[in-house]
Amino acid sequence: xxxxxxxxxxxxxxxxxxxxxxxxxxxxxxxxxxxxxxxxxxxxxxxxxxxxxxxxxxxxxxxxxxxxxxxxxxx
Numbered sequence: 519x520x521x522x523x524x525x526x527x528x529x530x531x532x533x534x535x536x537x538x539x540x541x542x543x544x545x546x547x548x549x550x551x552x553x554x555x556x557x558x559x560x561x562x563x564x565x566x567x568x569x570x571x572x573x574x575x576x577x578x579x580x581x582x583x584x585x586x587x588x589x590x591x592x593x
């Protein structure tokens with residue numbers, strides 16, 4: 519990507535953004551009040567990453583983004 523004139527920060531933003539890997543479920547795109555703070559979400563998901571492993575957590579995140587919710591047991 520660096521060949522396209524992107525700096526390191528821009529490349530990281532592209533890599534981090536799941537938009538480039540999935541089509542987000544419409545149910546996640548409607549306005550809604552958050553149930554937890556961003557910090558609570560980060561802390562809870564940091565713990566899940568440790569429990570599940572980063573690769574499994576990322577696969578589950580993409581699944582949730584694509585379907586609008588988790589399907590099946592945690593892996």
